[in-house]
Every structure is written in structure tokens, then in C-alpha cells.
Amino acid sequence: MVNQSVELFEQELSHGLVRARGITKSFGEGDTKIPVLKGVDLDVAKGEVLFLVGPSGSGKTTLLSVIAGILESDEGEVRILGESIHDLSAAEKTCFRRDHLGFIFQQYNLLPTLTAVENAAVPLFIRGMKKMEAIGRAEEVLKTMGMGERLKAVPSKLSGGEQQRVAIARALVGEPQLLLCDEPTASLDGETGHRVVEQLCEVGKHPDRAVIIITHDSRIFEFGDRIVHMEDGQVGQIQQGQEDPI
Ligand SMILES: Nc1ncnc2c1ncn2[C@@H]1O[C@H](COP(=O)(O)OP(=O)(O)O)[C@@H](O)[C@H]1O
Ligand SMILES: [Mg+2]
Numbered sequence: 319m320v321n322q323s324v325e326l327f328e329q330e331l332s333h334g335l336v337r338a339r340g341i342t343k344s345f346g347e348g349d350t351k352i353p354v355l356k357g358v359d360l361d362v363a364k365g366e367v368l369f370l371v372g373p374s375g376s377g378k379t380t381l382l383s384v385i386a387g388i389l390e391s392d393e394g395e396v397r398i399l400g401e402s403i404h405d406l407s408a409a410e411k412t413c414f415r416r417d418h419l420g421f422i423f424q425q426y427n428l429l430p431t432l433t434a435v436e437n438a439a440v441p442l443f444i445r446g447m448k449k450m451e452a453i454g455r456a457e458e459v460l461k462t463m464g465m466g467e468r469l470k471a472v473p474s475k476l477s478g479g480e481q482q483r484v485a486i487a488r489a490l491v492g493e494p495q496l497l498l499c500d501e502p503t504a505s506l507d508g509e510t511g512h513r514v515v516e517q518l519c520e521v522g523k524h525p526d527r528a529v530i531i532i533t534h535d536s537r538i539f540e541f542g543d544r545i546v547h548m549e550d551g552q553v554g555q556i557q558q559g560q561e562d563p564i
Contacts, residue, residue, distance in 0.1 A: 420494030
């Protein structure tokens with residue numbers, strides 16, 4: 319208990335937003351058991367934009383899912399804002415995610431019967447914001463992404479790139495403290511992707527917020543503070559970005 323308090327205090331002092339220690343995760347059982355995360359440590363500071371890169375199958379999506387509390391690790395601990403997310407009950411976890419986290423998944427997970435703007439407003443509806451206000455905010459974010467003409471379209475009428483932008487707007491609209499993005503520019507053309515990444519990285523300029531972005535797109539590295547390489551379930555080389563203030 320005392321140790322835990324000291325750790326919390328240290329994390330507070332170090333401006334840590336994410337602190338992952340000794341994360342392991344396997345899929346399957348017995349002979350077919352595949353270790354995917356093999357003891358990952360990762361810290362993300364407030365105000366940081368971190369790119370997570372590495373070959374396909376190296377465990378990037380699995381790590382992001384563990385950090386988000388969507389997937390339970392086998393061993394290790396993840397603290398976000400000092401809170402050990404895996405110790406929270408299901409209801410507490412839902413509230414914690416609603417209040418602090420934003421996700422952009424590889425699958426966009428849009429609700430098929432809602433329009434683009436309604437989909438983007440979902441996190442605000444869940445927080446109990448009045449419908450008109452929520453729609454207004456979602457509209458603003460979508461317009462900054464060149465989606466002003468597509469607000470009323472349902473997902474099946476949108477292209478892959480448009481659906482991706484709705485998913486990004488949905489992650490941004492609630493102004494989460496921690497934004498987790500899994501290949502957010504995969505379906506976007508160069509120019510749109512560039513603009514969207516700039517918007518995502520803006521989040522990390524805020525002193526209390528941070529962004530983790532999984533990407534293969536080396537053109538966007540200039541926007542980050544740090545690049546973390548994953549290889550075979552482990553976090554390897556860590557590169558400091560050129561603009562690191564330290
Ligand atoms: N739900 C799952 N069940 C079984 N194997 C999985 C599951 N999710 C991921 N894997 C396996 O874990 C490994 C790492 O996957 P992933 O984290 O998606 O890697 P990356 O995002 O770096 O491409 C892959 O070999 C993948 O097949
Ligand atoms: Mg992946």
C-alpha cells in the first residue's frame with residue numbers, strides 16, 4: 319500500500335500519463351499458445367506525441383488494446399493518470415474510458431444507423447450532453463476535416479477514407495486526455511492524412527494530454543516527440559524526435 323502511494327506520487331511528479339510495466343500477453347492455449355507481448359515497459363508523459371512503429375504482427379495493436387483496458391494482459395500493470403485500469407470494475411472502466419480516453423481503431427466501429435455527425439457525437443451523448451450542443455460540436459470537428467458536405471450520410475454511403483475521418487472526429491470531439499490511434503491515416507490520401515495527423519498531434523501540445531499513434535507512415539514522424547520501435551513483442555529502440563525540448 320505504501321509502495322503503491324509512493325509510485326503514484328512519483329508518477330504525479332514525473333508528469334506521467336501512461337506507465338506500463340512488465341506487460342505480457344499470449345493468445346491461444348497449450349501447443350498453439352503464441353506469446354505476443356513479452357514484457358513491455360512504456361511511459362508516456364503529459365504533452366507527448368508518441369509514434370509506435372514496427373513490423374506487422376509485432377504486437378502494436380495488442381499493446382494499445384492493453385493500455386486502453388480493452389484487453390487484459392497476462393502479467394504486468396498499466397497505470398493511466400495514476401489509476402491501475404485493470405483493477406477497476408467493468409462499470410468504473412467504462413466511466414474512466416468515457417472521461418479520459420479516445421480511440422481510433424483500425425476497424426472504424428461506426429454505428430450503421432446513425433449519420434456521420436451523429437456517430438461523431440456519440441462520446442458527447444454518452445456524457446449526457448444535450449443533443450443540439452453535441453451535434454454542433456461534432457459538426458465543427460467534421461468540418462475541419464473536409465467532411466462538411468457529408469454530415470448527414472450514414473456509414474454505408476461513405477468511402478473508407480470518409481468513414482475513417484468520422485472515427486477520428488469521434489475520438490477528438492470529447493477532448494480526451496489520452497488519445498490512442500491505430501494507423502489513423504491508412505485509408506487517407508497524402509494531403510488529407512497530413513492534415514489529420516496535424517490535428518491529432520495538436521492534442522499532444524496540450525500540457526495535460528498525450529497521443530499514441532501506431533503508424534507505418536514515416537512522412538508524419540516529424541510531428542512527434544518520440545518514436546518507439548516494437549519488434550517481436552518487445553519495445554526496442556527509442557528515438558527522440560528532433561523537436562524534443564530536453
Ligand atoms: N485475438 C487474437 N487471437 C489470436 N491471435 C491474435 C489475436 N490478436 C492478435 N493476435 C496475434 O498476435 C500477433 C500480434 O498482433 P498485433 O498486435 O495485431 O500486431 P501489429 O498490430 O503489430 O500488426 C499476431 O501474430 C496476431 O496474429
Ligand atoms: Mg495492428
